[in-house]
Amino acid sequence: MTENEVAVVNVGQSDFGELEGQRVTEFGSRAVREALLSSSVEPDDIEEAYIGNVATTAQDQTSVIGQAILREVGVTGIPIIRVENACASSTCAFQEAYKRVQSGESDIVLAMGVEKMTGVPTEVALKDMAGAADAEVEGAMGMTFMGLYGMRANAYMNQFGNVREELADIAVKNHDNGLKNPRAHLQLNVDRDDILESRPISDPIRLLDACPMSDGAAAAVIARTEIAEELVEEPIYVDAAEMLSGNYLEEVEFWREELDERVAQKAYSEAGIGPDDLDVVEVHDAATIGELMHYEGLGLADQGEGASLVRSGDVMLDGRTPVNPSGGLKSRGHPVGATGVAQICELVWQLRGEAGARQVENPSIGLAQNSGGALVGEGGVSTVTILSNR
């Protein structure tokens, strides 16, 4: 079956952070408004909308959250569908939107993500995020996300040796990048010692290895390529959009990003490229060990060589393959349902040369990797999206 080619027309993002006193409808609609205004797309042009959100229903707000946000900008009467896959929710929303345009059912579709995580009791927010694949059983055992990242980091170091300093360097890199991103949540000027001396929270993970809980929203208007080219001077092409859930594993290798490997392979194959072709990358650094392992899962480094990649400087803003120029989850923040589309926003800005002080030099191809749910096994998902300016 012939498929349409798909491009991002434009994007929008609210500030990420503690948006005190602001409702999801406020900052959610702000992201959509920016995406629409910068696209010359009218609310009536949007044929369908997909929204990623994890826990708003749980937080006294509402179900049908997409409709509640979009009526603020006059997008009504169309199919509006909420999608959830934990921290990968809005990438899944983006990919559903992509499929609708790709299959020819719609010409212009909106994808967005939104989350409010501050201003609710920490206990509630933690429970919402208790994550693993099974909060009721595993959550009660202390297997919150940072608990799991700690286990992963230990398993990794047991297999490949100490990478503690390189993990700190990842945090420093992302905070340095985030200082150049006015929309980033945690604006911290930190060095390696600050990370290493911060409070232990799940050995060897320390406080400054972890991303914050944030509020925020991000949106993207996507369209059939021909239409996108009429609407804006520089549409950004979607070359691959892949998502998979984890496999049942006979033997769990906590030190390996098996799921990333499978998803990345599909995406590279769809886009007709390999990891060496990437000019800018956003990955799911909910904890520093996550970023390091995603290097390996995506093929930016061989298995066990993630720390060498850090030491090489290749992932720095001026390196060969800058990773998380936005500041990543670590600094930009992690409003879980919004993170995936925020990664897409960053790639679009980078590929258009609009990223200001954190602009990567002349990138052509970008990749975003966004995870959700359990870190290993059947309870998790990974997504890979590849964009280019051709």
Added chain:
Amino acid sequence: MTENEVAVVNVGQSDFGELEGQRVTEFGSRAVREALLSSSVEPDDIEEAYIGNVATTAQDQTSVIGQAILREVGVTGIPIIRVENACASSTCAFQEAYKRVQSGESDIVLAMGVEKMTGVPTEVALKDMAGAADAEVEGAMGMTFMGLYGMRANAYMNQFGNVREELADIAVKNHDNGLKNPRAHLQLNVDRDDILESRPISDPIRLLDACPMSDGAAAAVIARTEIAEELVEEPIYVDAAEMLSGNYLEEVEFWREELDERVAQKAYSEAGIGPDDLDVVEVHDAATIGELMHYEGLGLADQGEGASLVRSGDVMLDGRTPVNPSGGLKSRGHPVGATGVAQICELVWQLRGEAGARQVENPSIGLAQNSGGALVGEGGVSTVTILSNR
């Protein structure tokens, strides 16, 4: 673009009711197992899965609930995506699955819905359902669903005269049907007086006008028609699957199902039929007034003539167009995230002549209507799915 034709291969449903002590993974996987076993479809044959669920994240369970349920039956490693649109969540999941097969991206896809509503504090369940489009503002004003249905019933009667007795007759019909459905939640032998004398909860709505809060799950395996025909003797064809959100309305007509009208028109046009062609119908009778108004929205009766349709006997099990042979939300129960696919299950059983004591005579074409969110305006959705045995 050419589109594939799509059929339901088979379906499964857990008992609906108070499934005390059972986790969503238990009764959720039971519904999936029934759908798979009756389809001769192996877990590995499922290429993608969509799951409808509203509030499990809010209830101490987990996000990525689809993955948690499907690993119980060995469905892992594929795209699994949760979809939410309040009480229409699983119809939206079904329709997303349908689109994936229709567009040719996948051959065999699983759609399901699941919800656990009992065994959580009533306050929490009510808050989860507080519904309107905006629980934080409207919910606090008492605009829970039964509050809204009471307002609607008053507006309707103000416009068209008293239909109080016919509303009671709808409840009696659905409970009579439900008594013939072993999977139905509320098995009540009631007459008109029982309904009229039950406790008022939102005048003129009384307790026995309202559906219960239930636990339950339902699943459907759908496939490209050619494949479905190889797998089972009698696939049930999907002739239309439409969903829309509400329009912004200058003047809200609380007595009119404007959204139903738009969605039904699209669905009839897609299927090439009209309301007179329907042999069996399932509608969203969360309250009896809902069922009456859906008659009009779907064109089974003219505006203001819903009560006449009830009096005519046409909607009875042995009538011209039986409505809610399953017992509807009123008797089968309303585990919100599961209701839509449960309607699909009923249509499939009816169209195959497998509905036992509640079998409608020789039906060829069935329609399911499932609503979610606010009852009027931009905050709600309506879905219409048309199935046939050709």
